[in-house]
Amino acid sequence: MTTTSHPLVTRAQRLASDLLLPQAERVDQEGVPASHVEAVKRAGLLGVVAPQEYGGADAPVAVARETAEILAGACCSTWFVQTQHHTPVKLLATYDSPVREKLLRPLATGELMAGIAFAHVRAFPRVPVRAVPEEGGWRFEGRVPWYTGWGLNDVMLLAGVTDTAEVVFVFAEAREQPRLTASAPMRLAALTAARTVSLDLDGLRVPEEAVVLRTSQEEFALIDLPRAANASPAVFGVAHAALDLVAQTPEGVETARSLRARLDEVRREAYALADRPAPHDCVPERLAVKTRAYDLLRAATTAAIVAGGGRSMDLGSRAQRLAREGMFLLVQGQTAEARRTHLGSLASG
Structure with missing residues (x-):
């Protein structure tokens, strides 16, 4: 299946054959261990699409696809946990914001790992999570139905929709905190190992400097639907x-x-x-x-x-x-x- 020659493809193949595939059935039953995430970080795979000036590989899209194929074929649960990371990295690299200078380098180098909490935006006009402006930042209310990698991720890219149909993307710490409560890990027919939970947001406050993007729901859909x-x-x-x-x-x-x-x-x-x-x-x-x-x-x-x-x-x-x-x-x-x-x-x- 290999179609590209790149050091990250070689590292992904080695990681898959030496660690992920031999342990995949055990991980499927017991959960993705932190040691698997650390191995992905050491291989440089969290920075595959990140800009070089921030410590990433800035690899061609063919390399990103092939490393994803290799990881998913070896251990889909591990692939699914780490794949969440790449969208926040792309968003930070694309849009200038104060939070980019804070987070892009540690995310590109694998010092930190990110998860995503915005798939619910696709449910519009239903709004599972509302973003409410307040002095100095934003308040988030509602329920994130799916959040993968709980306990493994350091930060999350969270989105809510305002009363004027604007989508607000922010970064928040991926941990229990006041006004953010995680459910017990979901028992699923597949990928229970990926540590998926739902998140209840009871007025979670996020400062303005944590905002990475604000866009209309219509503009979000124009980009998201073809990609999805x-x-x-x-x-x-x-x-x-x-x-x-x-x-x-x-x-x-x-x-x-x-x-x-x-x-x-x-x-x-x-x-x-x-x-x-x-x-x-x-x-x-x-x-x-x-x-x-x-x-x-x-x-x-x-x-x-x-x-x-x-x-x-x-x-x-x-x-x-x-x-x-x-x-x-x-x-x-x-x-x-x-x-x-x-x-x-x-x-x-």
């Missing part, structure tokens, strides 16, 4: 990992070869689309390709279950773990339009 319509590199990473299992069985070699060829074709098409400028009217085309990638992910993980036979029902089975991770990726970052497209595709056969 792209196929995730993790889909290709998990699918290829499943096909590796299939190929290890005599009766599965031809199945793995056929599915891998189709997967690689969709991968090339998905990344070519993602590299194009993203006008809003491109969303249907991207979602169609994303749905094809989902179809192949489902076929690959199903083939791994079939090839594994009864052993696949054991909770320690790699095939079962990959199948559950594939199920998770079907809804990760899902928008209403993506749901409609995917369901329509399933209905039409």
Whole structure:
């Protein structure tokens, strides 16, 4: 699957083969340990997209995608915890703000790790989290339904929506504090290991200097919807990992070869689309390709279950773990339009 030659790709491969893959089934049952996060930091992978002047690698997008595929294919839970970090880094690098000078370097070097608490903004016009201006800063009220990496992240990128439909992005400490309460870790069918909680915000106060961006909900959607319509590199990473299992069985070699060829074709098409400028009217085309990638992910993980036979029902089975991770990726970052497209595709056969 390797298509780029870059030191970070080599480091990701070494991390995957030496640590993540051998421990993936244990992590799936017990949770992502802090030592895994430290290993990702030491490999420099938290700075893959960060500017060089702030200590990052500023690597090409192909490198970022490939390292994501490698990590997700080895241990999707670890990938999911660390992938949250890259969006806050990109936002800080893109928009000038006082908080950039405070946080971008420690985030780029891996001294700190960030999580995200803004997917709920996609629920607009429903507003799960409100941002209310007050003297010297902002007050946040509501409930963040999903926050991943609790207890592993240092800071979080939090967003709320104002009464005038403005989205306010701020950084806050990712810890229990007055007016911020985390739920117990969620028990999920897949990726329970990623330490996902919900956050209750009862008037959490954040100073003005913690604001990284203010934008209208309409402008946010114009940027976010095309981006969310792209196929995730993790889909290709998990699918290829499943096909590796299939190929290890005599009766599965031809199945793995056929599915891998189709997967690689969709991968090339998905990344070519993602590299194009993203006008809003491109969303249907991207979602169609994303749905094809989902179809192949489902076929690959199903083939791994079939090839594994009864052993696949054991909770320690790699095939079962990959199948559950594939199920998770079907809804990760899902928008209403993506749901409609995917369901329509399933209905039409």
